[in-house]
Amino acid sequence: MLKIDNLTAAYNGSKVLFGVSLEAEKGEVTCLVGRNGVGKSTTMKSIMGLVDTPSGEIYIDKKKISGLPTYSRAKAGIGYVPQGREIFPQLTVRENILLGMEANRKSDTIPEFIFEIFPILKEFLDRKGGDLSGGQQQQLAIARAVVSEPKVLILDEPTEGIQPSVIQDIGRIITKLKEKMAVFIVEQYLEFVMEISDKCYVMEKGKIVMEGETKSLDKKALQGLLSL
Numbered sequence: 001m002l003k004i005d006n007l008t009a010a011y012n013g014s015k016v017l018f019g020v021s022l023e024a025e026k027g028e029v030t031c032l033v034g035r036n037g038v039g040k041s042t043t044m045k046s047i048m049g050l051v052d053t054p055s056g057e058i059y060i061d062k063k064k065i066s067g068l069p070t071y072s073r074a075k076a077g078i079g080y081v082p083q084g085r086e087i088f089p090q091l092t093v094r095e096n097i098l099l100g101m102e103a104n105r106k107s108d109t110i111p112e113f114i115f116e117i118f119p120i121l122k123e124f125l126d127r128k129g130g131d132l133s134g135g136q137q138q139q140l141a142i143a144r145a146v147v148s149e150p151k152v153l154i155l156d157e158p159t160e161g162i163q164p165s166v167i168q169d170i171g172r173i174i175t176k177l178k179e180k181m182a183v184f185i186v187e188q189y190l191e192f193v194m195e196i197s198d199k200c201y202v203m204e205k206g207k208i209v210m211e212g213e214t215k216s217l218d219k220k221a222l223q224g225l226l227s228l
């Protein structure tokens with residue numbers, strides 16, 4: 001579904017990713033983990049075309065999307081929730097979700113499946129986004145990204161700054177969404193990764209240093225790669 005092949009990425013000419021290759025399939029949650037500053041968000045931004053990628057390719061299905069502008073990548077079927085969520089606090093929940101439909105707009109009605117996955121948002125449709133709790137804002141950000149039914153959903157640290165009980169809700173939502181799309185997540189919270197992911201990549205200094213099915217990974221080695 002999503003395939004990244006030998007990708008490099010750079011800020012102002014200085015490289016941050018050095019030949020990253022990975023794949024994420026529909027029906028699976030694929031996680032990218034690693035310490036602070038290793039290049040996880042840069043990987044996500046590269047997929048969206050928000051960072052300079054001097055070499056390497058990115059595909060959705062068989063379609064090459066590297067080289068395309070960001071809106072074309074969204075249109076090709078990627079939903080993106082950036083680190084820190086970035087919902088519009090002054091807009092209502094309804095307006096925030098409708099914004100997610102701009103790229104592939106078919107109608108002005110929010111499809112019912114959104115409320116099946118995110119019942120809380122139906123209750124709060126006319127509230128301002130900024131008045132929701134952190135966990136609810138994360139749900140809103142995810143809803144906005146999936147309302148156009150992308151083939152791939154990418155989430156940058158969905159549990160960051162969210163309390164443990166609400167993290168469970170986010171986990172359930174992600175597990176439901178993977179039936180419809182490939183889900184690719186950056187995550188630092190290891191317990192959550194172990195619980196929800198099918199496949200895992202570990203990054204160090206802009207390179208993938210370990211990968212495999214989550215349940216078959218050497219947990220000690222993984223912890224070693226993530227501890228300071």
Ligand SMILES: Nc1ncnc2c1ncn2[C@@H]1O[C@H](COP(=O)(O)OP(=O)(O)OP(=O)(O)O)[C@@H](O)[C@H]1O
Nearest residue numbers: 011012016034035036037038039040041042043083
């Ligand atoms: N806009 C930018 N301009 C220059 N350098 C940047 C920029 N954004 C990130 N970097 C650098 O690129 C490297 C990778 O950053 P990135 O944000 O991808 O890390 P990360 O793994 O997502 O970290 P974190 O866990 O803290 O979110 C870091 O050294 C960072 O300082």
Ligand SMILES: [Mg+2]
Nearest residue numbers: 040041042083
């Ligand atoms: Mg990051």
